[in-house]
Amino acid sequence: MNLYNSIKNKKEKISVTGLGYVGLPLAISFAKVADVVGFDISKEKVSQYLNGIDITKEVGDETIKQTTALLTWEEKYLKDCKFHIVAVPTPINADKTPDLKPVINASKTLGRNLTNGSIVVYESTVYPGVTEDICVPILEQESGLKGGVDFKVGYSPERINPGDKVHRLESIVKVVSGIDEESLETIAKVYELVVKAGVYRAKSIKVAEAAKVIENSQRDINIAFMNELSIIFNKMGIDTKAVLEAAGTKWNFLNFNPGLVGGHCIGVDPYYLTYKAEQIGYHSQIILAGRKINDDMGKYVAENAVKSMIKADKQVKGSTVAVFGITFKENCPDVRNTKVVDIINELKEYGIETKVIDPVADKDELWNTYGIELCNFEEISDIDAAVFAVPHNEFKSIRLEDIKKIFNQRWNGHRDTTTEVHDSNFNNKYVLIDIKGIFDKKEAEDMNFQYWRL
Structure with missing residues (x-):
């Protein structure tokens, strides 16, 4: 507990390694009550922060x-810290x-x-x-110190939900664990400095690691079930959303919906457990079956987009489709492991x-990762189909009348430039x-849209 008191009295420092969607909010929050060093290997990313630009959109420019x-991107400042938090990404390989x-x-x-005397906590x-x-x-090996003697370790799974302005670090119960009782109590007290919802002391580090990996695996499986239902009901000509609204009137029906499952958590964590x-x-x-369904949903959506175009007498090859949203979830700039790319590739x-139109996505990351450039809504015209892939708040204000205006107008596959166009003529x-x-x-159907959804 001496380390906790030293941190509280600002005699010792906290470090956060990895300043992304998880690490940045951690560093900013802890800095309100302690001396903090935020470290990231990306000089470009840190430079953005130092210029007051929050590329994660998690804390805001003014807060930064x-x-x-x-x-900093210089590791030498880590030597000044005694309580270290690791919040780097853990992705999956191609296999x-x-x-x-x-x-x-x-x-x-x-x-x-x-x-000597440090604690390292992995998130x-x-x-x-x-x-x-x-x-x-x-x-x-790197320090020459002995774990459990010269330094202690712990694990506290991150629960930050990118883009969620309600469930934040401070308002979500924090699971903590330590290599022994002494380190557990110190870790718990340090996190209690910022987590107002309180902490839960796990029985061991392995229990805390397992708890995290099953949280997202459980959600993945439930969404996979909804996606499978959507596939079945689509074949039966039944509207899945209407079915879920009806079933949702029962008190113990779980509120999950079909959709694309990507990102750095739900689409990844189950593979850690199955490995x-x-x-x-x-x-x-069960876990891998759910993963298979969710991994294939991008292709499934693309196939149904093509089927809808054929039903609407659209020429498929050489056509243009506007894709609204490319991030892995709504109101979040993160494009890591986004399944919208699967739709585009298919x-x-x-x-x-x-x-592609996305007012939220990180343009540089999108280009560097996928080689995709973004367009503005005003630049879009003469499209043959529109795919609303991500329900950003900005898209919810778009009217169906506005969408119609960006479609091409063709008669029997040829543009009509001489007469006024009416829906009934087509x-x-x-x-x-x-x-x-x-x-x-x-x-949408009343306005002559060939409409399809999961």
Whole structure:
């Protein structure tokens, strides 16, 4: 507890390694009550923060400008800290196996700068055993110190929900764990400085690691069930949203909806658990089945977009489709592991050109990761179909009348430039793929839209 008191009295510092969607809010929040060093290997990212630009949109430009946290890309400042938090991403490889390189490299960096009496807490999502079996040996090797004796470790799974302005770090119960009772209490007290909702002391580090990985696996499986229902009901000509609204009147019906499952958590974490299960001789059935369904939904949406175009007498090859939204979820700039890209790639297989509109997405990350450029709504015209993939708040104000204006006007496949165009003159409709149901289905169909949603 001496370390806790030293942090509270600002005699010792906290470090946060990894200043992304999780680490940045952590550093900013802790800086309100303690001395904090925020470290990230990306000089470009840190430079943006130092210029008062919050590229994550999680804390806001003004908050970054006012923070007392030292934000840096120089690891030497880590030596000044005693309580270290690791919040780096833990993605998956192309073969769906865990990519632990970020957390391993972060451990090496911390190890080089670790001092006697320190505590290292990992927040990155991992499978049970990574903290103690992989990270601790790295810290020991790099520092020359002995884990559990010269330094302590803990695990506290991140629960920040990017883009969510209600469920924040301060308002979500924090699970904490430590290598022993002393470190557990110190870790718990330090987090209680900022987490007003309180902390939950897990029985062990492995319990805390497992709790995190099943939280998102559970959600993934439930969404996969909804996606499967959507596929079934679509074949039966039944509106899935209407079915869920009816079923939702029962008190214990779980409120999940079909959709694209991407991002750095729900679309990734289950593979960490199934990887570890394979290592101990168990092949997952339910978890991997859910993953298979959700991983295929981008292709499924694209196929139904093409079917809708055919029903509307649209020529598929050489057509243009406007895609509204490309981030992995609404109101969040993060494009990591977004399944909207799967839709775009599948449409290209049919010879379709896509134009992407997203007022929220990180343009630089989108270009660097996928080679996709964004368009403004005002630049879009002569489209053959519109796909609303992500329900950003900005899109909810768009009217169906406005969408009609950006469609091309063709008669038997040829543009009509000589006569006034009326919907009744055309056997081809306005194709609208509304994945999450932003628009009213009946209103859209009454306005001559070929409407489809999950």
